[in-house]
Amino acid sequence: MVPEMAGEILVEKEARVHASGLAMTIVLISFSMLFATMFMGYFLFRVNAPVWPPLGMEKINVFWPTISTVTILISSLFYILFEKKRTLGHLYICSAFGVIFMISQLNLWGFLKTEGYYLSTGIYASLIYSFTWTHAAHIILALVLLGYVIFKVNRPHDKVRFEIIINSVGKFWHFLGLVWILMYLTLFIF
Amino acid sequence: MASFEQHIHDKPTTFISKYIFSFDHKVIGKQYLWYGIFFLLVGGLMALLIRWTLAFPGHAMPIVGHLLFPATNGVVPPDSYAMLFTMHGTIMIFFAITPILIGAFGNFCIPLMIGARDMVFPSLNMMSFWVAVVSGLLLLAGLITPLGAAAGGWTSYPTLSTLLGSPGVGQTLWTMSIFVLGISSLMGAVNYITTIIVLRAPGMGYFDMPLTIWGVWMTSILNAIFIPVLGAGCLLLIFDRVFGTTFFLAGATATQGGGDPLLFQHVFWIFGHPEVYILILPGWGIVSDLLSFFARKPAFGAKATAMCMVSITVLSTVVYGHHMFTTQMSPLLTQTFMTLTMTISIPSAIFFVNWLGTLWKGSIRFTSPMLFSIGVIFVFGLGGLTGLYLATVTTDLYLHDTYFVVGHFHYTMAASVLLAGFAGIYFWMPKMFGVLMNEFWGKVHFWLSFLGLNGVFMGMMLAGYGGMHRRLYDPFVYEFLQKLIPVNTFITYSSLLMGGAQVIFVINFIYSIVKNKKVEDNPWEVGTLEWTIPSPAPHYNFKEIPVVKCGPHELGNPALKDRDFQYQTEELVRG
Ligand SMILES: [Cu+2]
Numbered sequence: 001m002v003p004e005m006a007g008e009i010l011v012e013k014e015a016r017v018h019a020s021g022l023a024m025t026i027v028l029i030s031f032s033m034l035f036a037t038m039f040m041g042y043f044l045f046r047v048n049a050p051v052w053p054p055l056g057m058e059k060i061n062v063f064w065p066t067i068s069t070v071t072i073l074i075s076s077l078f079y080i081l082f083e084k085k086r087t088l089g090h091l092y093i094c095s096a097f098g099v100i101f102m103i104s105q106l107n108l109w110g111f112l113k114t115e116g117y118y119l120s121t122g123i124y125a126s127l128i129y130s131f132t133w134t135h136a137a138h139i140i141l142a143l144v145l146l147g148y149v150i151f152k153v154n155r156p157h158d159k160v161r162f163e164i165i166i167n168s169v170g171k172f173w174h175f176l177g178l179v180w181i182l183m184y185l186t187l188f189i190f
Numbered sequence: 191m192a193s194f195e196q197h198i199h200d201k202p203t204t205f206i207s208k209y210i211f212s213f214d215h216k217v218i219g220k221q222y223l224w225y226g227i228f229f230l231l232v233g234g235l236m237a238l239l240i241r242w243t244l245a246f247p248g249h250a251m252p253i254v255g256h257l258l259f260p261a262t263n264g265v266v267p268p269d270s271y272a273m274l275f276t277m278h279g280t281i282m283i284f285f286a287i288t289p290i291l292i293g294a295f296g297n298f299c300i301p302l303m304i305g306a307r308d309m310v311f312p313s314l315n316m317m318s319f320w321v322a323v324v325s326g327l328l329l330l331a332g333l334i335t336p337l338g339a340a341a342g343g344w345t346s347y348p349t350l351s352t353l354l355g356s357p358g359v360g361q362t363l364w365t366m367s368i369f370v371l372g373i374s375s376l377m378g379a380v381n382y383i384t385t386i387i388v389l390r391a392p393g394m395g396y397f398d399m400p401l402t403i404w405g406v407w408m409t410s411i412l413n414a415i416f417i418p419v420l421g422a423g424c425l426l427l428i429f430d431r432v433f434g435t436t437f438f439l440a441g442a443t444a445t446q447g448g449g450d451p452l453l454f455q456h457v458f459w460i461f462g463h464p465e466v467y468i469l470i471l472p473g474w475g476i477v478s479d480l481l482s483f484f485a486r487k488p489a490f491g492a493k494a495t496a497m498c499m500v501s502i503t504v505l506s507t508v509v510y511g512h513h514m515f516t517t518q519m520s521p522l523l524t525q526t527f528m529t530l531t532m533t534i535s536i537p538s539a540i541f542f543v544n545w546l547g548t549l550w551k552g553s554i555r556f557t558s559p560m561l562f563s564i565g566v567i568f569v570f571g572l573g574g575l576t577g578l579y580l581a582t583v584t585t586d587l588y589l590h591d592t593y594f595v596v597g598h599f600h601y602t603m604a605a606s607v608l609l610a611g612f613a614g615i616y617f618w619m620p621k622m623f624g625v626l627m628n629e630f631w632g633k634v635h636f637w638l639s640f641l642g643l644n645g646v647f648m649g650m651m652l653a654g655y656g657g658m659h660r661r662l663y664d665p666f667v668y669e670f671l672q673k674l675i676p677v678n679t680f681i682t683y684s685s686l687l688m689g690g691a692q693v694i695f696v697i698n699f700i701y702s703i704v705k706n707k708k709v710e711d712n713p714w715e716v717g718t719l720e721w722t723i724p725s726p727a728p729h730y731n732f733k734e735i736p737v738v739k740c741g742p743h744e745l746g747n748p749a750l751k752d753r754d755f756q757y758q759t760e761e762l763v764r765g
Pocket residue numbers: 462463466509510512513
């Protein structure tokens with residue numbers, strides 16, 4: 001019965017990849033609902049405000065958000081290249097740009113402070129802070145996961161597990177990039 | 191998507207790997223069961239304190255009163271009263287019903303009923319339980335903070351739940367606890383949905399799944415989509431409370447562009463209405479199966495029942511506005527929400543007809559799980575029908591925030607879910623612990639609970655119709671409500687009866703486990719997959735993954751010779 005056994009294990013591996021892909025999709029649907037709810041709040045505030053930004057507030061400079069957008073896009077791009085070619089270099093560049101994204105966020109918060117926008121200075125600043133903080137919390141989680149992928153690339157014991165990790169982390173990373181772009185367009189540009 | 195065979199690992203040997211940090215879905219299911227029963231008792235005791243205060247305002251609660259409230263000579267003080275009803279609601283919904291119906295039955299039944307050896311992600315499953323424990327501790331920690339636990343109602347509307355309404359740490363802990371519980375529920379939901387999709391035994395199509403699994407499946411889908419909505423609301427509430435933002439504060443309390451207290455209500459009910467179905471769907475599934483099993487005939491219109499669950503799941507996402515008719519919503523919106531809500535009656539009615547159709551001309555066995563299941567038909571019927579008055583704008587304007595609402599949602603969520611939960615416990619007791627509970631005391635438990643709960647919730651609807659508002663510490667300071675004192679006393683006595691009946695259950699439950707009188711493998715004579723293996727279910731459930739050849743409700747087939755049911759692993763017998 002040896003050949004049949006081998007066949008079964010192969011099926012199990014395929015099924016595992018499928019199951020994990022499915023699970024990650026459900027997780028991302030959940031995360032999108034979290035951000036969607038926050039966006040809903042944002043639009044309600046914005047629609048109900050007579051002027052936007054609210055009186056006494058000025059639209060903040062888009063320099064750092066733009067830097068963030070460019071870096072996270074480059075980072076996602078290099079992850080796609082890594083997924084295609086499986087070269088470690090692409091993964092390193094992707095992670096490096098992820099870290100630069102985080103630094104640009106820190107700079108954004110520093111800039112907001114110098115401009116006198118604190119978390120509790122009105123709804124405009126509160127929204128920007130709460131969105132970026134929530135997003136950044138996910139980014140930190142994602143950076144840890146990218147570190148884990150780097151760790152795993154060097155020790156690919158279990159091929160199937162490795163596939164699953166690369167796929168899932170990739171989905172999560174692209175998802176966060178997409179959320180950032182939505183934030184960039186709604187919070188900072190328009 | 192074909193299913194696959196999971197590896198069998200060795201049995202865990204140490205106490206910790208066996209009972210504490212176990213990967214086994216059966217152990218995790220039981221952990222959830224104990225967790226839920228513990229909180230059920232805590233929440234129930236709180237309910238009795240609330241009832242005592244309403245029936246005998248200013249009188250000390252016997253026995254526990256002096257212990258809990260020494261400063262006021264055993265009388266529940268007003269601030270503690272608000273805390274009690276808040277914690278009662280929160281505990282019952284999130285920490286008793288959710289863990290028992292979804293955590294315990296979901297975990298226990300899914301792999302067994304679909305012919306799998308475990309959940310697809312066992313470690314995620316274990317994490318889900320322990321995160322729920324952390325969440326429970328966070329909630330209970332609120333009770334020992336200086337200003338007490340959360341007291342803004344289970345809905346936690348701002349401004350009651352912001353620093354203005356509740357300055358204590360308790361409300362912050364409440365919000366964090368719900369957020370953490372959301373993470374736990376999400377882990378569970380991901381696991382359940384994926385397991386049901388990828389691990390069904392070969393041959394088991396979606397319509398060959400028992401309806402219990404359909405119920406848990408739909409619940410998990412709603413959980414995965416709507417728990418994060420509440421999560422976002424909690425997150426913003428934590429921002430308001432800890433970092434001084436003003437998302438939910440308007441007017442003079444907010445500076446430089448105010449927030450909006452109503453936003454939280456929207457977010458809460460976008461989650462909150464699906465939550466009602468999250469709680470009831472597993473119960474519906476269990477009852478749909480048990481009615482067929484004990485009427486000894488196939489579930490009437492099983493496919494339609496499953497499709498009704500799906501359509502109710504879908505509809506439940508677009509009706510939340512009926513909770514907010516009194517918030518100056520535009521009439522166009524109220525009418526839309528009213529119509530959409532009414533639409534839910536259609537699948538619900540089909541559901542009911544199917545239940546009655548299952549009973550029709552069955553050779554019914556009145557065992558205790560069956561009694562509880564029939565009880566669910568009655569109480570959910572009442573709960574559902576009274577909901578129509580709350581979904582109708584014109585009547586809701588009068589009934590909103592009265593005890594009518596309290597009676598209604600207790601019929602649907604407390605009574606139905608509780609009875610369905612008990613039905614499940616009595617039914618799967620052999621599979622969980624290898625024993626049967628005492629049938630006689632099970633029936634006594636049913637009748638006393640049933641009388642008690644109808645007294646309580648029917649009484650509440652009467653009181654509400656009479657104009658008594660909910661959340662009043664002492665309604666009888668208002669002269670026009672004094673005529674409702676007898677009704678309230680009646681409700682309280684009924685609640686004592688209902689509470690007392692649960693003592694019978696606890697004794698019966700513990701006694702049968704301790705006595706450990708082994709029962710045969712299939713005491714109920716039912717053909718679903720979990721009954722094809724020994725009771726209690728062995729390590730990794732199925733030595734050989736079963737192959738499914740027929741549906742879950744093949745009972746009373748006249749072509750069957752020596753017994754009146756057939757296992758799902760057997761080819762359908764044709765005459
Ligand atoms: Cu509702």
